[in-house]
Amino acid sequence: MKVRIEIDESVTEEEVVIRCRNMDETILRIQSAVMEQNEKGHHMTLKEGGKEYYLPVEEILFFETERKLVYAHTREQVFEAEYKLYELEELLPGFFMRISKSAIVNLNQIYSIARNLTSSSIVEFTRSHKQVYVSRNYYKALTERLAEKRRKL
Secondary structure: OOOOOOOOOOOOOOOOOOOOOOOOHHHHHHHHHHHHHHHOOOEEEEEEOOEEEEEEHHHOOEEEEEOOEEEEEOOOOEEEEOOOHHHHHHHOOOOEEEEEOOEEEEHHHEEEEEOOOOOOEEEEEOOOOOEEEEOHHHHHHHHHHHHHHHHHO
16 A cells, blocks of 8 residues: 655645545545544634634534524534535534434434434434434435444444
């Protein structure tokens, strides 16, 4: 295996490319290690009551839209985010996932999903009373991502 680092001062965002003949366990572990390193230490500026707060994204349970505003929920508080959901999908680390037209969740904070066959299912979070709905269109993808995370443990 060769490792090559190219330094280009004109690059605006770092990129890691893994070039391989086929996907195997070693490649998956390398990908996971790079993603995990990339996900650490992200902070986001959020607003509440005229103040700006700088929170680690790991503390955010979910984002949801309400009346054209996007709110970030932590265990105890609700903050206003200055991004649209589609912008957050691009900015947030890989442990966040869209679960409906109006919500993105932190997969690491999910405690349970109460399945409802006729309508949206309810996602509950670790050490919190807060809940958010996952639409039927996203339910399968969500459970697959959670199963994938469980297999990595």
